[in-house]
Amino acid sequence: MATLYHHPFCPHSRFIRLVLSEFGMEPLLVEERTFERREEFLQMNPAGTTPVFTEDQIGAVPGASIIAEYLDETRGLALGDRRMLPSDPAGRVEVRRLVEWFNGKLFDEVSSYLVTEKVFKRYMPANMGGGAPDMAAIRAARSNIRYHLAYVGWLIGSRNWLAGDRLSYADLAAAAQISVADYLGDVPWHENEMAKNWYARVKSRPSFRPLLADRVPGMEPAPHYADLDF
Amino acid sequence: MATLYHHPFCPHSRFIRLVLSEFGMEPLLVEERTFERREEFLQMNPAGTTPVFTEDQIGAVPGASIIAEYLDETRGLALGDRRMLPSDPAGRVEVRRLVEWFNGKLFDEVSSYLVTEKVFKRYMPANMGGGAPDMAAIRAARSNIRYHLAYVGWLIGSRNWLAGDRLSYADLAAAAQISVADYLGDVPWHENEMAKNWYARVKSRPSFRPLLADRVPGMEPAPHYADLDF
Numbered sequence: 166m167a168t169l170y171h172h173p174f175c176p177h178s179r180f181i182r183l184v185l186s187e188f189g190m191e192p193l194l195v196e197e198r199t200f201e202r203r204e205e206f207l208q209m210n211p212a213g214t215t216p217v218f219t220e221d222q223i224g225a226v227p228g229a230s231i232i233a234e235y236l237d238e239t240r241g242l243a244l245g246d247r248r249m250l251p252s253d254p255a256g257r258v259e260v261r262r263l264v265e266w267f268n269g270k271l272f273d274e275v276s277s278y279l280v281t282e283k284v285f286k287r288y289m290p291a292n293m294g295g296g297a298p299d300m301a302a303i304r305a306a307r308s309n310i311r312y313h314l315a316y317v318g319w320l321i322g323s324r325n326w327l328a329g330d331r332l333s334y335a336d337l338a339a340a341a342q343i344s345v346a347d348y349l350g351d352v353p354w355h356e357n358e359m360a361k362n363w364y365a366r367v368k369s370r371p372s373f374r375p376l377l378a379d380r381v382p383g384m385e386p387a388p389h390y391a392d393l394d395f
Numbered sequence: 396m397a398t399l400y401h402h403p404f405c406p407h408s409r410f411i412r413l414v415l416s417e418f419g420m421e422p423l424l425v426e427e428r429t430f431e432r433r434e435e436f437l438q439m440n441p442a443g444t445t446p447v448f449t450e451d452q453i454g455a456v457p458g459a460s461i462i463a464e465y466l467d468e469t470r471g472l473a474l475g476d477r478r479m480l481p482s483d484p485a486g487r488v489e490v491r492r493l494v495e496w497f498n499g500k501l502f503d504e505v506s507s508y509l510v511t512e513k514v515f516k517r518y519m520p521a522n523m524g525g526g527a528p529d530m531a532a533i534r535a536a537r538s539n540i541r542y543h544l545a546y547v548g549w550l551i552g553s554r555n556w557l558a559g560d561r562l563s564y565a566d567l568a569a570a571a572q573i574s575v576a577d578y579l580g581d582v583p584w585h586e587n588e589m590a591k592n593w594y595a596r597v598k599s600r601p602s603f604r605p606l607l608a609d610r611v612p613g614m615e616p617a618p619h620y621a622d623l624d625f
């Protein structure tokens with residue numbers, strides 16, 4: 166049985182949920198609160214981070230980019246034209262570059278701040294960093310997201326999808342990261358029509374539906390969050 | 396002509412220098428001061444970070460993990476038994492996990508602080524963050540390196556090399572990160588004999604020689620830095 170240890174508001178977990186769904190896989194989803202540092206979870210991933218994927222053929226596969234590589238290596242060819250990491254070297258470089266951009270840079274500069282301050286701090290005990298949100302961090306994230314949105318718009322101005330002609334891991338990584346900011350109402354969509362249209366296309370995919378159904382107890386999403394025509 | 400844009404004290408660049416040398420490649424080395432944000436460099440890598448690799452067959456390949464994947468995909472099979480990313484899925488997961496551990500976690504917690512505070516701040520203009528080192532950051536790095544050294548020692552207690560029976564990208568990533576801390580005299584080798592013996596083995600490889608010859612002008616390395624029998 167394939168299992169994904171994830172958190173609904175971990176954007177890297179969301180990326181892998183999208184990827185697995187695009188592969189036609191429906192793993193068991195186990196919600197992991199990483200700040201609780203559960204012993205069995207740390208044995209699967211000493212780094213203590215989500216997501217972690219497991220299936221019978223392999224032990225634990227920890228980390229979004231490692232899971233994405235593993236799935237491409239074991240199942241990518243079967244997708245044919247819909248393979249999400251292209252077969253040519255230059256295409257692979259560009260997809261990986263953008264995955265790293267969104268899962269690394271956008272996460273560090275935007276979604277990590279928003280999710281930590283607005284979501285995780287509500288559930289973390291005070292001695293683990295819980296408490297009131299740091300407004301300076303939230304302001305920084307809201308400022309930083311503007312240039313990431315401009316970058317998405319710039320890329321999509323000359324390409325059908327972010328990394329080229331076809332949907333790739335790059336689109337799923339970018340949309341997953343942005344989706345948590347969107348839930349929290351922190352994406353200034355009016356600033357970039359191109360980026361908005363691209364996001365509407367990704368959001369309309371069947372793989373995205375479960376993400377649109379995610380809810381934080383006591384914290385409603387932005388009104389347009391699950392609206393495909395926002 | 397293969398070219399590597401790097402900085403002698405960027406540990407990710409050092410990792411790729413080791414990798415290229417293990418592949419028997421001798422690229423042209425171009426020193427890049429990323430904080431100068433040179434226009435032509437940003438066109439190769441919009442993220443503005445080293446290393447960036449180029450060769451005739453491909454445009455720019457930016458980022459250590461992306462370069463490592465590219466080299467494995469284009470030349471890995473030719474290495475046969477000496478391939479540094481193993482051919483079996485579980486082996487690939489473990490090597491990638493450890494590369495991410497050392498290039499991500501150890502870098503964020505140790506080498507990034509040390510290199511920024513002790514090296515780059517000397518060359519950066521004040522308006523770009525240059526100036527006196529932040530001693531709190533250096534103390535944090537010196538504290539954090541101890542558990543990374545313990546982790547290396549623990550891994551090597553049950554394996555010949557960090558990820559298994561053979562030398563892999565994991566050893567080169569770990570040694571590259573640790574080598575900058577070692578230059579700066581911040582590795583408490585006396586705390587872990589296993590880790591020290593592993594590092595001595597990696598350090599003795601011919602691929603390591605050019606790193607041991609690196610010097611920061613006006614900043615001598617720790618006395619044992621280039622000593623193979625330290």
